[in-house]
Amino acid sequence: MHFSSKDFLSKKIKEFKDKGRKFAAKELVEFYNRDFYSLRPITNDEVVLRKFAKRKSNNIKLSARSNSQLSENLDEFEDLIGDDEFASFINDRGEIQVGDSIYKYTNRGLFFVHQNDMKHLENYLENHFNNRGLAFRNSEFDPCDYASKEGGVRQMDDRIMRYVHLADDDCNYENNGGGTYHSSNPSNDFESFINSLPESKGSKGFFDFLLGKSRTCIEKFSSGYRVKTKFWNQDYFIYSSIGVSVRHQKKFIFWWTVDTDEIALGINQVYFEYNLPTAFKPDIPKNEHFIYEGEMYNSEAQYIRTLYKPSLPNINPLFDKSVVIVVNLSNYGIYKVSAEKINKLMWGGLWEGSKYLLKKLRKSKPDRVTLLGFTSQKVIVNHINISQRAKNEGRIRKIFDWQAGLALKLGLGSDGGIGFDGVGLPSLYDYDKVKIDVYGVARRGNTWKGSRLVYDD
Numbered sequence: 020m021h022f023s024s025k026d027f028l029s030k031k032i033k034e035f036k037d038k039g040r041k042f043a044a045k046e047l048v049e050f051y052n053r054d055f056y057s058l059r060p061i062t063n064d065e066v067v068l069r070k071f072a073k074r075k076s077n078n079i080k081l082s083a084r085s086n087s088q089l090s091e092n093l094d095e096f097e098d099l100i101g102d103d104e105f106a107s108f109i110n111d112r113g114e115i116q117v118g119d120s121i122y123k124y125t126n127r128g129l130f131f132v133h134q135n136d137m138k139h140l141e142n143y144l145e146n147h148f149n150n151r152g153l154a155f156r157n158s159e160f161d162p163c164d165y166a167s168k169e170g171g172v173r174q175m176d177d178r179i180m181r182y183v184h185l186a187d188d189d190c191n192y193e194n195n196g197g198g199t200y201h202s203s204n205p206s207n208d209f210e211s212f213i214n215s216l217p218e219s220k221g222s223k224g225f226f227d228f229l230l231g232k233s234r235t236c237i238e239k240f241s242s243g244y245r246v247k248t249k250f251w252n253q254d255y256f257i258y259s260s261i262g263v264s265v266r267h268q269k270k271f272i273f274w275w276t277v278d279t280d281e282i283a284l285g286i287n288q289v290y291f292e293y294n295l296p297t298a299f300k301p302d303i304p305k306n307e308h309f310i311y312e313g314e315m316y317n318s319e320a321q322y323i324r325t326l327y328k329p330s331l332p333n334i335n336p337l338f339d340k341s342v343v344i345v346v347n348l349s350n351y352g353i354y355k356v357s358a359e360k361i362n363k364l365m366w367g368g369l370w371e372g373s374k375y376l377l378k379k380l381r382k383s384k385p386d387r388v389t390l391l392g393f394t395s396q397k398v399i400v401n402h403i404n405i406s407q408r409a410k411n412e413g414r415i416r417k418i419f420d421w422q423a424g425l426a427l428k429l430g431l432g433s434d435g436g437i438g439f440d441g442v443g444l445p446s447l448y449d450y451d452k453v454k455i456d457v458y459g460v461a462r463r464g465n466t467w468k469g470s471r472l473v474y475d476d
Contacts, residue, residue, distance in 0.1 A: 101251025236470030248459030265459025
């Protein structure tokens with residue numbers, strides 16, 4: 020696909036996220052009918068899915084590899100990009116055009132050239148890597164070593180640039196305990212099934228070194244159906260995304276997301292920790308404040324004021340429809356923060372405080388609460404979302420950040436209280452520490468399958 024600018028691409032992705040999967044599928048079908056083959060199509064139409072599967076089988080030379088090996092390798096490559104909406108705009112050769120530049124995602128990095136130099140790029144890839152970006156594992160290829168030596172933006176010749184995500188401290192391709200657990204529950208008792216899920220660290224993607232981190236858990240109903248839970252924090256160079264998702268998938272030679280009887284995504288904890296600039300001293304009220312639908316309240320559910328619209332933190336999807344609690348952590352004796360301490364505080368008095376507030380407002384009990392906690396040196400963002408459940412859907416995802424960043428500003432408002440007017444925080448991508456504890460499950464008939472993914476960095 021061709022987009023006039025990065026801004027237009029970002030707006031289109033946001034529109035797809037805001038309006039949902041069915042809207043995206045309707046928008047994309049005309050391109051599929053004109054033989055646009057997406058890296059990861061958004062559709063439930065089996066005719067379209069089989070058309071895509073046939074295309075993949077016909078276009079790839081299997082050589083000595085078995086069909087099952089081919090399927091697994093391509094599944095990993097296509098799942099390299101965690102953000103479904105962004106992946107839907109990339110063709111099955113890993114290409115997207117923005118302005119007059121063409122970007123090509125390959126198993127050796129993101130290459131980009133002027134639109135007139137595409138043939139030159141194809142010849143370059145053919146000569147150097149013996150393929151044009153279709154990704155197969157190579158036992159002699161060490162992704163961490165490659166990222167360490169080749170990371171960053173580099174000029175390959177007078178017309179070709181390449182981007183590889185810089186290697187980090189934990190760049191070490193391991194299974195880390197695996198992501199598949201045989202934890203089906205023959206009953207439809209949702210709560211007991213969720214409580215029975217064991218923790219998994221998930222599996223790293225083989226190609227994570229290209230764009231950033233991800234963790235994946237897979238649990239199969241059978242050889243033809245599975246549940247896939249994923250966390251990602253990725254920089255695609257022309258777009259960025261961080262979030263979690265659960266997908267129910269059916270195998271049409273390759274794995275595709277399709278609707279199922281019921282699907283659920285629960286966030287036990289999403290924790291981001293940031294170090295404050297030394298020069299910045301947040302002036303936070305002594306007692307906790309609750310923000311709900313643009314109104315600020317104290318701990319007794321007494322109205323304080325309405326936050327003017329530009330100050331609201333709902334520019335970030337993490338705060339969407341959430342009770343936001345702003346606290347000075349020292350009031351709770353927390354000076355040295357940790358994800359465990361913060362989550363204990365959340366599930367204790369602050370969760371009860373959110374319930375009390377919504378009861379006073381004659382609203383239903385909270386299902387999502389976000390803490391903004393402060394010490395003299397740190398800012399903590401901690402989010403809980405009990406469960407998002409949907410029937411006759413194939414995917415649920417929660418995006419914590421895309422492009423705009425957290426964009427939350429702190430300081431005193433002109434009329435007292437918190438105005439979110441001063442120093443801006445970095446985006447969620449720039450955290451100093453993170454912990455993710457989520458579950459993704461799906462039901463077919465009376466059988467639930469899924470995984471609990473726990474990741475910290």
